[in-house]
Amino acid sequence: METNLSFVQFRPAFGDKDLNLENAVKLLKQAKQGIIVLPELFSTGYTFTSKKEAAELAEEAPKGKTCRRVVELSGKMRSTLIAGFAEKSSSKVFNSALVASRGEFLGVYRKAHLFYKEKLWFSQGDTGFRIFDTKDGKVGVIICFDWIYPEATRILAVAGAEVIAHPANLVLPGLAQKGMCVRSLENRIFTITANRVGRETRGEDSFRFTGRSQIVSPKMKVLVKASSTETVVKSVAVDLSEARKKAITRLNDLMAERRVDLYGVLTQLSG
Amino acid sequence: METNLSFVQFRPAFGDKDLNLENAVKLLKQAKQGIIVLPELFSTGYTFTSKKEAAELAEEAPKGKTCRRVVELSGKMRSTLIAGFAEKSSSKVFNSALVASRGEFLGVYRKAHLFYKEKLWFSQGDTGFRIFDTKDGKVGVIICFDWIYPEATRILAVAGAEVIAHPANLVLPGLAQKGMCVRSLENRIFTITANRVGRETRGEDSFRFTGRSQIVSPKMKVLVKASSTETVVKSVAVDLSEARKKAITRLNDLMAERRVDLYGVLTQLSG
Numbered sequence: 001m002e003t004n005l006s007f008v009q010f011r012p013a014f015g016d017k018d019l020n021l022e023n024a025v026k027l028l029k030q031a032k033q034g035i036i037v038l039p040e041l042f043s044t045g046y047t048f049t050s051k052k053e054a055a056e057l058a059e060e061a062p063k064g065k066t067c068r069r070v071v072e073l074s075g076k077m078r079s080t081l082i083a084g085f086a087e088k089s090s091s092k093v094f095n096s097a098l099v100a101s102r103g104e105f106l107g108v109y110r111k112a113h114l115f116y117k118e119k120l121w122f123s124q125g126d127t128g129f130r131i132f133d134t135k136d137g138k139v140g141v142i143i144c145f146d147w148i149y150p151e152a153t154r155i156l157a158v159a160g161a162e163v164i165a166h167p168a169n170l171v172l173p174g175l176a177q178k179g180m181c182v183r184s185l186e187n188r189i190f191t192i193t194a195n196r197v198g199r200e201t202r203g204e205d206s207f208r209f210t211g212r213s214q215i216v217s218p219k220m221k222v223l224v225k226a227s228s229t230e231t232v233v234k235s236v237a238v239d240l241s242e243a244r245k246k247a248i249t250r251l252n253d254l255m256a257e258r259r260v261d262l263y264g265v266l267t268q269l270s271g
Numbered sequence: 272m273e274t275n276l277s278f279v280q281f282r283p284a285f286g287d288k289d290l291n292l293e294n295a296v297k298l299l300k301q302a303k304q305g306i307i308v309l310p311e312l313f314s315t316g317y318t319f320t321s322k323k324e325a326a327e328l329a330e331e332a333p334k335g336k337t338c339r340r341v342v343e344l345s346g347k348m349r350s351t352l353i354a355g356f357a358e359k360s361s362s363k364v365f366n367s368a369l370v371a372s373r374g375e376f377l378g379v380y381r382k383a384h385l386f387y388k389e390k391l392w393f394s395q396g397d398t399g400f401r402i403f404d405t406k407d408g409k410v411g412v413i414i415c416f417d418w419i420y421p422e423a424t425r426i427l428a429v430a431g432a433e434v435i436a437h438p439a440n441l442v443l444p445g446l447a448q449k450g451m452c453v454r455s456l457e458n459r460i461f462t463i464t465a466n467r468v469g470r471e472t473r474g475e476d477s478f479r480f481t482g483r484s485q486i487v488s489p490k491m492k493v494l495v496k497a498s499s500t501e502t503v504v505k506s507v508a509v510d511l512s513e514a515r516k517k518a519i520t521r522l523n524d525l526m527a528e529r530r531v532d533l534y535g536v537l538t539q540l541s542g
Contacts (some may be wrong), residue, residue, distance in 0.1 A: 115519075129536075148456070149457070150422075151421075151530075151534050158541045159536060182449060186450065256540070259383045259384065263426065265429055266422060266531075
C-alpha cells in the first residue's frame with residue numbers, strides 16, 4: 001500500500017500567526033494526501049526575546065487557533081498533519097508539535113531536548129516519546145535538536161514507529177540532515193525533516209535557518225529534498241511496510257537483536 | 272597534549288597467522304606512537320566455513336600467539352594497540368578485540384552484535400562495553416557491525432570514552448563510514464575505524480572488504496581516510512581533550528542533558 005509523505009518548507013513571519021497559517025494553508029494545497037510535516041514553531045516563528053513573549057504567543061491544545069486550524073485542515077485533506085507550535089499548558093510553555101489526523105486531534109509531543117535559548121522560554125518536554133497510530137501510518141515525533149540524541153528516535157522505533165516526523169528550525173548547515181539519514185538506517189524507518197528557511201533577527205540574536213528539508217528511506221536513500229532557501233512542498237509515495245522489515249541479512253533482525261541485556265548504562269547519567 | 276591516532280588497513284590471508292602477524296608488524300612500523308587500531312580478526316581472516324575451523328584458529332587471551340605478539344609490540348612501540356582476533360575461552364569462541372598498552376595486556380572486548388554467519392561460529396559477546404583507561408587515552412572498543420547499534424558507542428561515551436577503536440571487516444560500501452561520522456558527532460568523541468581490504472572466497476561465501484578506514488573528530492571532520500583497496504597506515508595527531516568538551520552552545524551540554532528520565536524504553540525489547 002502506498003502512502004504519501006510530504007514536508008512543507010517555508011518562512012514563517014515572527015509573531016504573525018494569521019499570516020503564517022494562511023501561507024501554510026496555501027502551501028498545503030500542493031501536498032498529497034498522506035502524512036505531512038510542517039516546521040517547528042511554524043505559526044509563531046522562532047526567535048523569542050523573553051519568556052513573556054513566548055507565553056503570549058503560545059496557545060492551549062487543542063483549543064488554540066493553530067491547533068484548531070490544523071485539525072480542521074487534516075479533516076479536509078483526509079491526511080495526518082504534524083506541526084510545530086508554541087504550547088501553553090497551565091503555567092508552562094512548551095516547544096511542541098501537534099498531531100492531527102483526518103479531523104481528529106491526536107495529541108502533542110513536547111520537545112525533550114531544548115536548544116540554546118529555548119531553555120529560557122520553554123519548559124522541558126514531559127510527554128516522553130509517543131507513537132501516534134494513525135490511519136496513514138505509525139508516526140513518532142521528534143523536534144529539531146532532538147535529532148542529535150539517538151535515544152529519541154530509537155525509543156520511537158522500538159515502540160513501532162514507521163515514520164519519524166521531524167519538524168525543525170535548524171541553523172547549522174547539513175549536520176542534522178546527515179544525522180537523520182543515519183537515524184533512518186540504524187532504525188530502518190522513514191524520516192521526514194521539515195525545516196524552515198529565512199533569517200530572523202530579534203533582540204541580540206540573528207538566525208539563518210538552513211532549509212534542506214528531506215525525506216529518507218529505511219535504507220538511507222534521500223527520496224526528496226529541498227534547497228537551503230526555497231519555499232516548497234515536496235511529496236513522495238512510499239510503502240510503509242518497508243519500515244517494518246528489520247531483517248538486515250537472513251540471519252540478522254536489526255531490532256530483535258538489540259542487546260538489551262547490555263544497555264542498562266543508557267538510563268544513567270554520564271560519569 | 273597531542274596524541275597520535277592511527278589505523279592499519281591491510282589484507283589478512285585466511286588462516287595464516289604467522290604471515291598476518293609478520294605483515295602487521297611491518298605496517299605498524301609506519302604508525303606513530305599513540306593509539307593504533309588493527310582490523311577485526313586481523314590474524315586469522317574472516318570467512319570461516321565451520322565452527323570447528325573457527326575454534327581451531329582461535330586462541331586464548333593473553334597466552335595465544337596473536338595476543339602475546341601484540342602485547343610485546345605495544346611495549347616496543349610505547350603505544351596502545353587494539354586488534355581484532357578470534358578468542359577461545361573454555362568451550363566458547365568469540366569475535367574479540369584485545370587491548371594492549373605499553374607492554375601490558377589490558378583485556379578484551381567480545382563483539383556484542385554478530386553479523387550474518389558470525390552467529391554460526393561465534394558466541395555472543397558477554398563483556399559488555401568497557402572503557403580501557405590507558406596512558407594514551409580513554410579507549411572504548413566496538414567491532415564492525417556494532418556500529419549500527421547507537422547504543423554501543425553511546426554507552427562508551429557515557430562511561431567517558433575519548434576514542435572509539437573500531438576494528439572492522441566491512442563489506443557494505445560506505446554505510447558504516449557515514450554512521451561512524453554521526454557516532455563521533457552525537458557523542459563528541461574521536462572514532463578510529465580500521466577496516467580490511469581484499470576478497471575472501473571460501474565455502475559458499477565470497478566477500479569483498481571495502482577498506483575506507485577513517486579517523487573522525489568529535490565535530491564530525493574526517494581527519495584521515497584510506498581508499499577502498501590500499502594497504503596503508505595513516506596517523507593523525509589530535510588533542511583528546513576535545514572529546515571531553517561536551518558543550519554544544521553556552522547553554523547546552525550534550526551529555527549532561529540526556530533525558531535519562533525518558534529513556535527507560537531503551538532497555539526493553541521491541542514491541
